[in-house]
Amino acid sequence: MIWDTLMAHSPALVIIIPLLAAFGTPLIGRAGKKYMYTWILCALALTELMTIVMLYHVFTNGTAIYVMGANPYNLAIPPDSHGIPVRIILTVDAFSSFMAFTASTVALAGGIYSIACEHEQTGQEKYYALLLLMLVGMLGMVLTGDLFNFFVFLEINSLASAALVAYHVDKGVATEAGFKYAIISAIGALMFLFAIGILYGEYDALNMAMIGSRMQFTNLDKIAMALITVTMAMKAGAIPMHYWVPDGYGKAPGAISAMLVTASQASLYGLFRMSFTVFGISANHVTLGWFIIILGVLSMFVGVTMALIQHDIKRLMAYHAISQTGYMLLGVGVGLATLGTAAFNQYGLAAMEGGIFHIINHAMYKGLLFLTAGAIIYRVGTSDLNKMGGLGHTMKYTSIFFIIGALSIAGIPPFNGFASKLMIYESVYQFQPVLSIIAMIVSILTLASFVKVFHSAFMGPKIHNVKEVPRSMLIGMAILTFFIILFGLFPNIALHYLVKPAAEALASPMGYLSRVLGGGP
Amino acid sequence: MMNFLGNFITPAGMWNPLIWVFVSLIIFLIAYLIWSRGESRYKKGTEQTLPFLSGYAPESAEGTHVRAGNIYWGFVTALKGYYKVLRKIHTGNVNDYVGWYVGILAIMLLIYLLWGGA
Numbered sequence: 001m002i003w004d005t006l007m008a009h010s011p012a013l014v015i016i017i018p019l020l021a022a023f024g025t026p027l028i029g030r031a032g033k034k035y036m037y038t039w040i041l042c043a044l045a046l047t048e049l050m051t052i053v054m055l056y057h058v059f060t061n062g063t064a065i066y067v068m069g070a071n072p073y074n075l076a077i078p079p080d081s082h083g084i085p086v087r088i089i090l091t092v093d094a095f096s097s098f099m100a101f102t103a104s105t106v107a108l109a110g111g112i113y114s115i116a117c118e119h120e121q122t123g124q125e126k127y128y129a130l131l132l133l134m135l136v137g138m139l140g141m142v143l144t145g146d147l148f149n150f151f152v153f154l155e156i157n158s159l160a161s162a163a164l165v166a167y168h169v170d171k172g173v174a175t176e177a178g179f180k181y182a183i184i185s186a187i188g189a190l191m192f193l194f195a196i197g198i199l200y201g202e203y204d205a206l207n208m209a210m211i212g213s214r215m216q217f218t219n220l221d222k223i224a225m226a227l228i229t230v231t232m233a234m235k236a237g238a239i240p241m242h243y244w245v246p247d248g249y250g251k252a253p254g255a256i257s258a259m260l261v262t263a264s265q266a267s268l269y270g271l272f273r274m275s276f277t278v279f280g281i282s283a284n285h286v287t288l289g290w291f292i293i294i295l296g297v298l299s300m301f302v303g304v305t306m307a308l309i310q311h312d313i314k315r316l317m318a319y320h321a322i323s324q325t326g327y328m329l330l331g332v333g334v335g336l337a338t339l340g341t342a343a344f345n346q347y348g349l350a351a352m353e354g355g356i357f358h359i360i361n362h363a364m365y366k367g368l369l370f371l372t373a374g375a376i377i378y379r380v381g382t383s384d385l386n387k388m389g390g391l392g393h394t395m396k397y398t399s400i401f402f403i404i405g406a407l408s409i410a411g412i413p414p415f416n417g418f419a420s421k422l423m424i425y426e427s428v429y430q431f432q433p434v435l436s437i438i439a440m441i442v443s444i445l446t447l448a449s450f451v452k453v454f455h456s457a458f459m460g461p462k463i464h465n466v467k468e469v470p471r472s473m474l475i476g477m478a479i480l481t482f483f484i485i486l487f488g489l490f491p492n493i494a495l496h497y498l499v500k501p502a503a504e505a506l507a508s509p510m511g512y513l514s515r516v517l518g519g520g521p
Numbered sequence: 522m523m524n525f526l527g528n529f530i531t532p533a534g535m536w537n538p539l540i541w542v543f544v545s546l547i548i549f550l551i552a553y554l555i556w557s558r559g560e561s562r563y564k565k566g567t568e569q570t571l572p573f574l575s576g577y578a579p580e581s582a583e584g585t586h587v588r589a590g591n592i593y594w595g596f597v598t599a600l601k602g603y604y605k606v607l608r609k610i611h612t613g614n615v616n617d618y619v620g621w622y623v624g625i626l627a628i629m630l631l632i633y634l635l636w637g638g639a
Contacts, residue, residue, distance in 0.1 A: 180615045187619055191626070222637045226630040234622050241625055243611065243618040287636045291629060306607060309597055311589045350532040385589035414538035419529060426532040452592045460586035489538050491529045 008073060010054035011066040011090040014100060015139050017047045018107075022132035029125030037115050040128045044104075044111040047135065051097070051104040058097040059497060063505070063515040065145075066090040076516050085207040085516055091145025093512055094501030095356070099142035099269045101498070102360045103262040105483065106367045107135045110255035113371055113476025116469065117254060117378055127167055127253075134160035134259060141266040145516060147196045147278075148206045150270065151189065154235075158185035161263050165252040177251035184244045188231040195227035208278050209516035212509060217282035225279045229291065232274065235267035238295040238329060239302045242322045246310075249318035250383075254374015255476070257314060258367035261321055265359055268325065272332055277509040280339070289337025296329030297438055304445045311385045313373045313453060317366070320409060320449065323442060324362045330439065331355020331424045334431045335507065344507075347430040353503040354423030357494060361416040361487060365408040368480040372402040375473055376457055379466040385456040392458035395468050399458045401477045406454060408484050410447035416487035416494075 006013075021043030029036040058064055065074040068088040076085045092100075111131060118127060137157025144150050162185060166178025200206055202221070203214045215221060234241035245264075249257045275288050303323030310316035335352030338344040375398045376391060377383050392399040408415035411422075421443060429436035468474070487494045505512065528535040563569060572585040597604060610617075 180618065183615050184618050184622065187622070217638050219634060222633040223630060225637060226626060226633050230622070230626045230629050234625075240610075241618075241622045243613075243621065247613070282638070284637055287632065291632070302607065305600070305603070306611070308593055309604060347532050388589075389583070389586040413536075414541050419536070419538070422531050422536060426534070430532065448593065452589055455587070455592065456589035461582035463583050463586070489542070490525045491536075491538065492525045492527065495529070496525075 006050075006053055007057040007061075009066070010050050010057055011064055011092045011143055012068065012073075013050045014047060014054055014104070015090075015136060015143065017050060018043055018132045018135045018139070022129045022136060025129040025132065026125045029128075033119075033124065036125060036128065040111055040132070041115075043132060044108045044135075047139075048104045048108045051100050051139075054092060055097045055101050055497075058092055058094055059501060063091065063093040063512060065516060066092070076518075084205055085145075085210055088149055089145045089207060089516065090143045091209065091512065091516055092143050093505040093515075094498075095269070095273070095503075095506045096142050098356070098360070098498045098502040099266065100139050102363045103135065103138040103142065103266065106258055106262045106363050106480070107131070107138075109367060109371070109476045109479040110259050111476075112479070113258075113374070113473050114253070114255045116472040117374055121167070123167075127164070130160045130164050130167075131256070131259070134164060134256075134263060137161075138259075138263055138266040142269050145208050146206050147199065147208055147211065150208075151193055151196060154192065154267075154270070155189055157263055157266060158182070158189060158235075161185075161248070161256075161260060164256045165248045165260075167253055167256070168251070170251060174251040177247040181244050181248040185235070188234055191227045192231045195224040195231075198224040198227075207516065208273070209513045212278045212281060213513050213517055215279065215282045217279075221279070221282075225274075225283065225288075228274050228278075229271055229288070232267045232271035233292075233295055233329075236264050236271060236329075237299070237322050237325055239298040239322060239326075242299065242303070245322055246306075246315045246318040249321060249370070250312060250315040254371050254377065257317070257370035257374070258480075261366045261370070262363050264321070264325065265328075265363060268328060268359065272506060275336060276339075276506050277512050280336075280509050285339045286337050289333050289335075289339070292329050292333030292336060293435070296326045296331075296333050297435060298326070299323060299329060300326030300442045301438060304442045304449065307449045308445060308452070311456075312383045313376060313385055313388075313457065314370070314383050316385070316449065316453060317369050317373055320369075320446060321362075321366050323446065324358070324366060324409065326442070327358045327421065327424055327439065328355045328362070330428060330435060331358060332506075334428055334435075335503070338431065339507065343431070347427040349503060349507060350423055351427035351431065352507060353495070353499050354420050354427055356502050356506070357420035357423060357491075357499045358417075360494065360498065361408070361420045361484075364480045364483045364487070365405045365415070365417055368401060368405040368477055368484065369409065371473070371477045371480065372398055372405060375469040375477070378469055378473070380464050385453065388457040388463070389460040390458070390462040391464065391466070393462045394464075394466055395458075397468055397474050398477070401474075401481055402454065402458065404481055404484055406447075406450035408488065410450060411443040412447070414488045416484050416491070419488060419491035419494075 028039045137153050140153030162178045162182035166175045168174045237245040307316050307319035331351045332355040335348045338348030408417040411417045528537050
């Protein structure tokens, strides 16, 4: 009975727990830091637990609907609403729950890591409140079935992220990075809101499923599609709209850089959700698919080549984040370009699975790499690789975590990056061999880049007299390492429970639409 | 319940990480056995442990470390033209960030209006 209730209300609880915890943090913080840390960790752990419950619920029962304020809770279309879904509706399919699990896991690792990493900073209650709000924004974006709510959560995510990017101030440089992020996010959100206005004016609805089912694909819809897809691609950090990424990721605290990866992925979710579910049925899949593929290839190649010349460890990793986003765009773009053709079953779905698998893999290994970068900066006091060396002598655990993350991002077996990249290489090769070859070259350059970082930071004579980072930072890194090894050695676990259901849910918009518009509980 | 220890089926074949790890361990074992049969001449604290810089004595321990800025110098120099363009467009100016976003938006608007429909 309790279990059933918990499962049924899990979509709402996943958002409500961190939201209430965020507003409670400044109050608890007044009682003392220890109480605040306990409060934060309990909130993050509980959110992670509820996400797993929701994941199980969706895996066993299919797409879940949760209507705020409705009785029963899953009544999407009340009898007096003239067939239109009203109220705030959370629509959680396998892709949504997959994204929520990714975001909450990285947030949990980031929260634990921050306790030691940020313990000397002032304004910690603000930091943790914003961290939780950032998580709320991400979770809301991936769980909502309503366009306007998506916009609201996008804004929560962007504002919290911008403030956290500026948290260290760093003689004004971090503040400038946060300000740039806030400006570009605000302009993007404005365009997104404009697109929502167009769609609402045309279809009298804000629900994604309702708009998707009513889509006429007029010229106004095409304008809305451009506004939404380009904004989401920009927020995901796709080249050539990526300029805010090295600034934002580079200047944010280590844990926040890791969370910014999943924040960008929430926008990537928005891009895929809108492309498949809202516009997918009526739009030209080939045009939309190739738009995503071209962004993907540009992001992969330009991202990695820009990373190679960086000597700031965080900026280097930020360019790699752009490059890895390219793999996800490429995989899902191929799936979209082949949707509805025989090629989709031959290799298109596999490409999508590879792209989606890469989302969670990237969140784990890039999250880990940002945490190791934060650990280095925490001890050495600089992010300049030219001023580092010999850290492997004393920071042994951080070195091991870095090696695991670096091998994984470069697609070296048996780590998780290899499994998803292998799926992308093989399926994309059948679509267009040259794209697959570019993807492999990018992996080689990625390895070269991380060899440079490893050599510069960890190898050579002992230059800095530093010791290993505190335990909570190591625990944060260990959590992400656990998933890297788990999904690397047992990729079938991720594929069976997370990736395949997510790819199938995304590729079948009719299932999503009928679940909401079926109306009844 | 699926077999999680089984093969990971990919679009063109299969992959088994556990077999890969097992084979890697065997290779490491063979490498270790060969290495252990070698002659051990390494003596700590002697000149054997000093870095060799073409016969010159290193100025300091720090001086022997190749810095990040010098790694891949050849690669970057070979692609000088490419990097010149990339560096030029990465201005750090937020006006340019918005400019690129608006530019791509305009291009995609045109493409969707022409070829966006099914």
